[in-house]
Amino acid sequence: MILDAARAAASQLFLPEFRAVFLKTLGLTLLALVALWFGLESLLGWLAWPWLLALLPGLPAWAGWLGGLIAGVFLAIGMALLVAPATAIVAGLFLDDVAEVVERTDYPGDPPGRAVAALHSLALAIKFFGVVILGNIVALLLLLVPGVNIAAFFIVNGYLLGREFFEFAAMRFRSEPEAKALRRKYAGTVFTAGLVIAAFLAVPLLNLLTPLFAAAMMVHLHKAVSTREAGRAA
Numbered sequence: 501m502i503l504d505a506a507r508a509a510a511s512q513l514f515l516p517e518f519r520a521v522f523l524k525t526l527g528l529t530l531l532a533l534v535a536l537w538f539g540l541e542s543l544l545g546w547l548a549w550p551w552l553l554a555l556l557p558g559l560p561a562w563a564g565w566l567g568g569l570i571a572g573v574f575l576a577i578g579m580a581l582l583v584a585p586a587t588a589i590v591a592g593l594f595l596d597d598v599a600e601v602v603e604r605t606d607y608p609g610d611p612p613g614r615a616v617a618a619l620h621s622l623a624l625a626i627k628f629f630g631v632v633i634l635g636n637i638v639a640l641l642l643l644l645v646p647g648v649n650i651a652a653f654f655i656v657n658g659y660l661l662g663r664e665f666f667e668f669a670a671m672r673f674r675s676e677p678e679a680k681a682l683r684r685k686y687a688g689t690v691f692t693a694g695l696v697i698a699a700f701l702a703v704p705l706l707n708l709l710t711p712l713f714a715a716a717m718m719v720h721l722h723k724a725v726s727t728r729e730a731g732r733a734a
Contacts, residue, residue, distance in 0.1 A: 505720035517601040598715040613672025662694020669718040
């Protein structure tokens with residue numbers, strides 16, 4: 501069930517409709533990062549450098565050049581680390597587009613899901629962003645603990661991403677309490693699927709596609725779980 505969902509999601513990443521969503525996501529992410537870069541650079545020039553000159557008035561001219569270079573390097577590293585989380589929050593705004601493509605192409609005979617309300621969609625996008633940030637902060641802290649580090653990354657991200665993306669897919673067909681109850685009932689399955697998403701997230705550059713892959717995979721997984729539930733109820 502999980503491998504079938506992952507294979508189906510991976511194959512759909514190359515559909516024209518998915519490419520359109522990815523290009524929109526990547527474009528908005530790059531615009532946000534460029535704006536953040538210039539904002540932070542201006543802030544550093546306006547606040548940090550005058551403060552440093554006031555603290556150390558005898559600084560030679562070359563120190564300003566060196567300080568600017570060091571600040572640029574740190575800003576570049578910071579931007580690189582923010583690419584995946586920024587992509588997550590932007591892609592969160594387009595997850596319904598991904599779900600609709602999957603439902604239309606793979607489940608044409610089923611009733612379509614309901615798009616999440618705009619404000620709720622924004623809240624989910626912010627939540628996804630927080631999940632990615634929190635998961636990676638915890639994982640980075642646990643990197644200092646021998647024997648735990650790599651496993652921590654997969655466990656934390658597997659749990660958080662699996663939970664959030666499954667509930668998103670389920671809420672297109674169920675109320676939020678029902679979606680949460682279904683996720684808890686299949687907690688082991690959802691967590692294992694989350695580990696697959698975490699493995700996808702761990703691959704540089706490929707991780708830019710993580711929200712799209714995760715949303716598609718969880719739509720397939722929710723369909724499989726729903727079919728199982730219907731069979732039990734019959």
